[in-house]
Amino acid sequence: MEVYLDNSATTKCYDSVGETVRRVMCEDYGNPSSMHRKGVEAEKYIKQSKETLAKLLRVQEKEIFFTSGGTESDNLALIGCARANHRAGKHLITSSIEHPAILNTMQYLEREEGFRVTYLPVDKNGRIRLDVLRESLCEETILVSIMYVNNEIGSVQPLSEAIRIVKGYNKNILFHVDAVQGFGKYRIFPKRMGIDLLSISGHKIHGPKGIGALYVNEWVKIKPIVFGGEQQKNVRSGTENVPGIAGLGVASKEIYRNFEEKVAWMRELKNYFIDGIMKIPDTVIHGLYDESSAPHIISVGIGGIRSEVLLHVLEERGIYVSSGSACSSNHPGISSVLKSIGTRKEYLDATLRFSLSEFTTKEEIDYTLDVLYNCIPMLRRYRRR
Amino acid sequence: MEFQAFLIKYGEIGIKGKNRYLFEDALMRQIRFALKDIDGAFRVHKSSGRVYVECESDYDYDETVAGLKRVFGIVGICPVVHVPDEGFEKLKETVVSYMDSMYPDKNTTFKVEARRGKKSYPKNSMEINCEVGEAVLEAFPEIRVDVHKPEIMLHIEVRDEIYIYSEIIPGPGGMPVGTNGKAMLLLSGGIDSPVAGYMIAKRGVGLEATYFHAPPYTSERAKQKVIDLAKLVSKYSGPITLNIVNFTDIQLYIYDQCPHDELTIIMRRYMMKIAEHFAKESGCLGLITGESIGQVASQTMQSLAATNDVCTLPVYRPVIGFDKQEIVEIAEKIDTYETSILPFEDCCTIFVAKHPVTKPNINIIKRSEENLAEKIDELFDAAVRSVERITVNP
Numbered sequence: 001m002e003v004y005l006d007n008s009a010t011t012k013c014y015d016s017v018g019e020t021v022r023r024v025m026c027e028d029y030g031n032p033s034s035m036h037r038k039g040v041e042a043e044k045y046i047k048q049s050k051e052t053l054a055k056l057l058r059v060q061e062k063e064i065f066f067t068s069g070g071t072e073s074d075n076l077a078l079i080g081c082a083r084a085n086h087r088a089g090k091h092l093i094t095s096s097i098e099h100p101a102i103l104n105t106m107q108y109l110e111r112e113e114g115f116r117v118t119y120l121p122v123d124k125n126g127r128i129r130l131d132v133l134r135e136s137l138c139e140e141t142i143l144v145s146i147m148y149v150n151n152e153i154g155s156v157q158p159l160s161e162a163i164r165i166v167k168g169y170n171k172n173i174l175f176h177v178d179a180v181q182g183f184g185k186y187r188i189f190p191k192r193m194g195i196d197l198l199s200i201s202g203h204k205i206h207g208p209k210g211i212g213a214l215y216v217n218e219w220v221k222i223k224p225i226v227f228g229g230e231q232q233k234n235v236r237s238g239t240e241n242v243p244g245i246a247g248l249g250v251a252s253k254e255i256y257r258n259f260e261e262k263v264a265w266m267r268e269l270k271n272y273f274i275d276g277i278m279k280i281p282d283t284v285i286h287g288l289y290d291e292s293s294a295p296h297i298i299s300v301g302i303g304g305i306r307s308e309v310l311l312h313v314l315e316e317r318g319i320y321v322s323s324g325s326a327c328s329s330n331h332p333g334i335s336s337v338l339k340s341i342g343t344r345k346e347y348l349d350a351t352l353r354f355s356l357s358e359f360t361t362k363e364e365i366d367y368t369l370d371v372l373y374n375c376i377p378m379l380r381r382y383r384r385r
Numbered sequence: 386m387e388f389q390a391f392l393i394k395y396g397e398i399g400i401k402g403k404n405r406y407l408f409e410d411a412l413m414r415q416i417r418f419a420l421k422d423i424d425g426a427f428r429v430h431k432s433s434g435r436v437y438v439e440c441e442s443d444y445d446y447d448e449t450v451a452g453l454k455r456v457f458g459i460v461g462i463c464p465v466v467h468v469p470d471e472g473f474e475k476l477k478e479t480v481v482s483y484m485d486s487m488y489p490d491k492n493t494t495f496k497v498e499a500r501r502g503k504k505s506y507p508k509n510s511m512e513i514n515c516e517v518g519e520a521v522l523e524a525f526p527e528i529r530v531d532v533h534k535p536e537i538m539l540h541i542e543v544r545d546e547i548y549i550y551s552e553i554i555p556g557p558g559g560m561p562v563g564t565n566g567k568a569m570l571l572l573s574g575g576i577d578s579p580v581a582g583y584m585i586a587k588r589g590v591g592l593e594a595t596y597f598h599a600p601p602y603t604s605e606r607a608k609q610k611v612i613d614l615a616k617l618v619s620k621y622s623g624p625i626t627l628n629i630v631n632f633t634d635i636q637l638y639i640y641d642q643c644p645h646d647e648l649t650i651i652m653r654r655y656m657m658k659i660a661e662h663f664a665k666e667s668g669c670l671g672l673i674t675g676e677s678i679g680q681v682a683s684q685t686m687q688s689l690a691a692t693n694d695v696c697t698l699p700v701y702r703p704v705i706g707f708d709k710q711e712i713v714e715i716a717e718k719i720d721t722y723e724t725s726i727l728p729f730e731d732c733c734t735i736f737v738a739k740h741p742v743t744k745p746n747i748n749i750i751k752r753s754e755e756n757l758a759e760k761i762d763e764l765f766d767a768a769v770r771s772v773e774r775i776t777v778n779p
Binding site: 308309310311312313315316382383 | 600601602604605637640730735736
């Protein structure tokens, strides 16, 4: 049995996405900038995807920009806005548990471009400390960037409150949200919430890799970070990735079809899985796991077994999961998110992340639990002494 | 400057008496192997006691030199210009233009060193030396002759064609692989063992390798890393047969049956035994490890004696007296360092005790191993049977 429980790392494409991508690559392969009919056809795909996203997010089409993925969206939002608005101030705020696409970009801006960055601490459930946010705001603050759902432990950030605090202090401060793990799991309406910029990614929602989008409110001043043929109103140069864009459009539409049902299903499985996990002694679920947490991410500390070992044991039995977060797995070491929420030392190196999708079945969860029940006692016998 | 050939200088192998042709043939074989995937057509041949690489088409100079620099046995690589014999006047012109393009800065000293292979040539070597030297002096007033310590040694060899060279690019030295049998390298994912393999291969020894993996405690990536390392070493040593052995069950059995602080040392004894089994099976004449005295608990003099005790083949430890930094320098030179430091757990460290024994007493170790009597033979056979054998090419 093959059980894919690593949907926060990436997801399987919807069949309809695969078909669309193939069609655009092999048949409607024109360059959207070309004057001829082939170009116009290609442009239609972009238009359609924009329409889809604009509708889902309740924003204007002209406020959608396509990028190469979540990382580029985050880079463009932070660097583009920091550079365009630095005269208003040089202070930025983010949280300490952001994705590396945010953290490393912030560090770049600190190191190379003279910005000052505040990294907000989080509480034991992995939610930013609003009191610290309030204290951190100052005259100099021009941008705040907070993620929607944390990719490692699935904590959902108190965005509405955060935005109220920020905009209450100064409505000109830009608010960016990295919604890579939130889009497709929540209905997100940036304008209603007061979000000025929002990053999303294709491959986390059963779309293609190498495609993402950034919503930029029309009044936001932003500078490009790549230069070229001035496509997409010169915010993001480069021939549009039309197959990717078309795929992202189809995936977005698809993931929000029967949306409430799907989310309820994931939530049900998550609760069921957690109930099963709790039966294993010396295990802990990181962060909250009630309705306020993301429906698809479960971060489990399993005492006495290094996560890498358990990961390979599960892999041998066809179950694919992550240790900590897939994105930081290239640098083995201790997950900083787990540290920030004050995880006990024995679980830091012994945590697996299971992430579900709408395709996950109850049988798969049962099978996974069975494997865990069988393997954990055996593995716990052999540990470093 | 266009070079049409390389003259290959080999030191040590020149003095091997009646075996000399064996060494030369092995050298040529290794050169052909090293040039196999490089753009260009090459002919490697031996003539009047010298090995030449003739470039018979356009070729990539830098890649070719890099390839030759990996062939053990080569002491120097001389890029050669060769021209047809069109008379002595023409030769002088050619040499002058060669000097002009090779050495834009003429404020230097030179000496002509002619060798007349073709005895029918109208001038003898002394005459060539003098007259060509004179032509060069006339052409470039700044340049001077120094017959004792010239900065440029300008070689002119008169054969059917005329060969001109003056540069010597140092080669790796050593002896051509295949002239000294082969040995079994215990290859881990670390820094030391690839260097050890390289050093033994440098002495003309072909390599086989054994790697122990312990799934699920070590990952597929750790195994791939070792394959990648073998690939890097094989650029020097030629193809390596890599034996990948599943060691998990033996390791867990030792864990169950023996004192924990002796785990590593007992484990290493079994690794040596298994490696030796494969070594004997394939005709290897020794084992190679990357051990260095005192580097870790299992590499103290006592520990080395304890692991050595199980082997009947000689165990070669070429980095035994090296400090870590010295080993790292070689690893960097042979380009294995970057791969070696990729952070994957290897099977030596997974159950390592907080305080392993550093001065194991061999009798105590043997007594501990008696606890393994019941199942160890069976597990040993199973491990040997589990072997996955792959041939790694550069």
